[in-house]
Amino acid sequence: MNVVDKIVTLEHKETVRLDSDRLNGLYRQLGEKNALDVLCRTVEELAVRLSNCERFWRQRDWAGLRKCARSIVAIAEQIGMMALACVANDVAQNVDAGDSVAAGATLSRLIRVGEKSLTVIWDQQDLSV
Template sequence: MEHVTLLRQSETVRLDPDRLDELFLQLGHQAAEDVVCRALEELAARLTHVERFYRQGKMRDMRKCARSLGAIADQLGMEALARVARDVSGCSDAGDAVALAATLARLLRVGEVSLTEIWDEPAY
C-alpha cells in the first residue's frame, strides 16, 4: 500500500509600511485608500490573468502580466509579491518549464497572502 503525504505550502509575507505611509502622506487618507483599493483589485485581476495565460500557453502575455503585477506590488510595498513576479518572468525568459510551474504556483500563494495581509496593517 502506498502512502501519499500532502505537503501544505504556506507563505509568510512582509509589507514595507514606509511605501504605504508615503502614499498616504502624498495623497491624503481618502485618496490613498482609493488608490490602494484600485491597486488591490488590479493585482487580484492580474494574478488571475497570469494563471490563465500560463494554462493557455500564452507565455508572452503571461510574462508581460507578471511584470506589471510586480511593478504594482512594488509600489504598494509588497516586496515578496514583487520579487516572485520577477522570478516568474525570469523563469519564462530562461525557458525553464519546471521552474516556471513551481514559481507560478508560489506567485499565486504569495499573491493570495499579500492581498489579505495589506489590510492587517494597523494604519490602513
C-alpha cells in the first residue's frame, strides 16, 4: 500500500434549522409583500456580513469579527435561522476566549451553514429577484 491510498477526503454537510413559526409570524405581522421585502433585504445583509466575517478573519481583526458575528446572531434569530445564529454565537465565543484556531474552524462552519441557510430560505420563500 502506498501513501496515496491512505488519504481520506472529508465531506462537510451541514443541516440547517429554520423556525417556521418566526417566518409565519413575520408574514402575519407584515403581510406577504412586506415580509418578502424584509426577507430579501435580510438575505442580502446576511450574505454581506458573512463575507465581512471572513475578511475580518483574514485581517486578524478580532473585534470586527466578534461584532460582525454577534450582528449575524441578532439578524438570524429575527427571521428564524436558528442554526446560523447558534454557529455565529460560537464564533463570537471563540473570539472572546482568545482561541484563534477554534474561531477559524467555527468561522468555516459559519460560512457553510450561512450559505446553506440562505439557499434554503431563498428557495423556500421563492425570493425571485
